[in-house]
Amino acid sequence: MSSTATPSQNPTFPQASLFTTGAWNRHTRNSMADENHLVKWFFSLTYVLHCTRMRNSIPPSISPKVRSVRGARSLQALHTAATAIIGEHGLALASQEQIAQRAGISQSTLRHYYPTKDALVDAIYAATFEGYYKTVEALLLQPGGTPTQRLLRLLEAHLAQIARSDDAFIFESFAHFARHAASRRRRDAWYGWLVEHYVALVQQIRPELSAAQARTLAVQVLTLVLGAWMTLGRARPKLLGRSTAEVREALLAGVEAVIGVVLRPRGRGGASVTGRKAL
16 A cells, blocks of 8 residues: 655655645745845846946036136036026026126126026036936936836936926026027937836837837827926926825826836825825
């Protein structure tokens, strides 16, 4: 009479303790945890390498070199004053005299750094882009997080920047870029750099997509986010009749629809983890 071998009697079976319900569940959870940790580590390393490679495509700074703290403060004061005056009165009416007076420095000091108004305006917009590069790179290089979480982090930061920025200054910049090829190339470099990060994240989130498909989605996401200057900025029309937070949630829901994934965990009734109902 033959008997059926049990895991403990058959040397080809792993340890019998692994097949008891509690021990096997613990073993499975530990294995999954190790695998998840490895996946997160891989994504983090991949993104560090990606960001390092993308850093080489950032245009060099055109801000004047300063040798003292006082010089650095003067430049910062000039940039702050120019940004405010352009937003208040428009680029055409912003004069070097006004900017120097608002900044609290002499016109000779201003012209030492920026001999012409065009040079000053180009430097202002270039400095704006430099700030964008640093902010995005710092966000993407934060330790931890899945590709989905990194994408959400990037989107939320971009929308928050739009919500708190002077959109009049930005709209003036759009017109300036349309008329000045050199400034437009700097803007295009920023858009291209940002799209490459979107492409990398989309490919990690949806690996079944081809490179061309991922790029198409990335451009669609960028277009939706840039459209937020019209619907989320300070001068926005009250199209939805809702708060800034609710409009932001609607835009994030639009990105989810474009990519085809859920970026934010939902609670009861479809509410996002922030407590606001997703639209």
